[in-house]
Amino acid sequence: MTTSTALLTDRYELTMLAAALRDGTASRPSVFELFSRRLSGGRRFGVVAGTGRLLALLREFRFGDDELRYLHDGRIVDAATLAYLEKYRFTGSIRGYREGELYFPGSPILTVEGTFADAVVLETLALSVLNHDSAVATAASRMSIAAGERPLAEMGSRRAAERSAVAAARAAYIAGFGSTSNLEAGRTWGIPTMGTAAHSWTLLHDTEEDAFRAQIESLGAETTLLVDTYDIRKGVETAIRVAGTGLGGVRLDSGDLPIVAAEVRIQLDELGATGTRITVTSDLDEYAIAALAASPVDAYGVGTSVVTGSGYPTASMVYKLVARQDSAGAWIGVAKASADKASHGGRKAAFRHLSDGVASAEVIVVSDGFEEIDTPSEHPEGRPLQVTFVEAGEIDTSFEGVEGTASARAHHMRVREELPVRALALSKSDPAIPTEYVEAQ
Known part of the structure; x- marks a missing residue:
């Protein structure tokens, strides 16, 4: 019908x-x-x-x-x-x-x-x-240019009306984003989808280690662990201890990202996880992405800014x-x-x-x-x-x-x-x- x-x-x-x-x-x-x-x-x-x-x-x-x-x-x-x-x-x-x-x-x-x-x-x-x-699409293209070769994920569905979110994911993909968190956009437009866990997953468990172990058992060691629910340094240490040095990635969603990303990269390398990627989120726009160009960041997740045309x-x-x-x-x-x-x-x-x-x-x-x-x-x-x-x-x-x-x-x-x-x-x-x-x- x-x-x-x-x-x-x-x-x-x-x-x-x-x-x-x-x-x-x-x-x-x-x-x-x-x-x-x-x-x-x-x-x-x-x-x-x-x-x-x-x-x-x-x-x-x-x-x-x-x-x-x-x-x-x-x-x-x-x-x-x-x-x-x-x-x-x-x-x-x-x-x-x-x-x-x-x-x-x-x-x-x-x-x-x-x-x-x-x-x-x-x-x-x-x-x-x-x-x-x-x-x-115009905002997304500017972000894509600022990101260079680093991949971008659209994750702004919760900041837009439900159908607008699907349309926004499509527009962002056309303009250079590589994936979306929106499953309807994936089904309708063939856009690759991504997503692992939010802070509520960590808070659900008695300890951060329990949360990480459960996620790895479900999704495998190539998953990305969100390490900033509590103390970032302890979160990174726990992530590598639980997943091993083959952990796919860690995600940072708070803090002064250029500084935090640099510290996390050093810590990961010291722990032997030299191949573990760092993804950053947290209210990014094209200006914040450009400011991270010299930081050891591997990927970006953008929400509010892209689905609202970055202002x-x-x-x-x-x-x-x-x-x-x-x-x-x-x-x-x-x-x-x-x-x-x-x-x-x-x-x-x-x-x-x-x-x-x-x-x-x-x-x-x-x-x-x-x-x-x-x-x-x-x-x-x-x-x-x-x-x-x-x-x-x-x-x-x-x-x-x-x-x-x-x-x-x-x-x-x-x-x-x-x-x-x-x-x-x-x-x-x-x-x-x-x-x-x-x-x-």
Whole structure:
């Protein structure tokens, strides 16, 4: 049994639809665009995430009996609109940046083409998915860059809403994390899962040694023991005495981590456990991870910071009408003109210009009509950024599920190599590359 996603929306989308059906503009061909005017938090780049989830949700965007009854009983729309919604299926096309792709201010991350009625009702669904997932992915990518070759585990489920936690685990995996503690994310998206024991496990037992022995008997000596429930030095000594020098790892979840990690590494080596790994957790973010770069740490576990976008839980994306046909059937570009929220109207093609393999500019080609838009052959120095997700209502399933998630992760790792060195810094700054608008030839 499927669950409709049609009411994961704002009321004004349906009231606009009702008015458009009444005045005859509902069938007017239109182009909507999802983009961000700026990068949240002075970040130097953004990471697109959520597209695969959005496509799956779009498939279930249907107004069934329950949804129609709610709209009728609440007097939200009139009878004509209810009749339209009963048969609603998205029949337009959607193009955009692949998941895992980098984006910058003005990047046409998603372009939705169809009638006004087709596209207007998708605004909230598209924004709620991509704003959340892209915010998480952007933070996760910064953490991945800071971590270097050291593995990262996402473990923030307890700091997010239950479904948001699953989505966040997916976004973090796309952007460079190697595993998650969330089992639903593992089942749904094929993400490797990890996890051993919390402090409650140690506190359950009469002694720390009893807890360690029981865990090793259950999970084997390759497990990771949490050694900071009581005294860290005693915890490490007990861990090696119980597990032997082949213990897989110890985890530190408190204290001044650079100092504690160094002390624990020395102690482990003195005890002969030179191969025992050190994993650190405890409210890490990209800055704390960077500060641990010179410490003898082998892996990181990140919770609250990654699932909340490291202080910026939304990517500040918007969904705007950028082109439409007028009453005579001619295409025109349209855009909001207010000083602080001005945007660029027109249908767009996007290219990332590269110099010796390094990104130098985000080039956005703008056209009012469809026939004048530039093709990749006209920008040989640029990498085309847009692909087709939906064509005439048919959804490309290759971007969904386990395979789509793995593909997005691989794509992100490839395109991240294009970033200029200045993009890797964590301090607030202007975007790493400029966005340049040019008129279609």
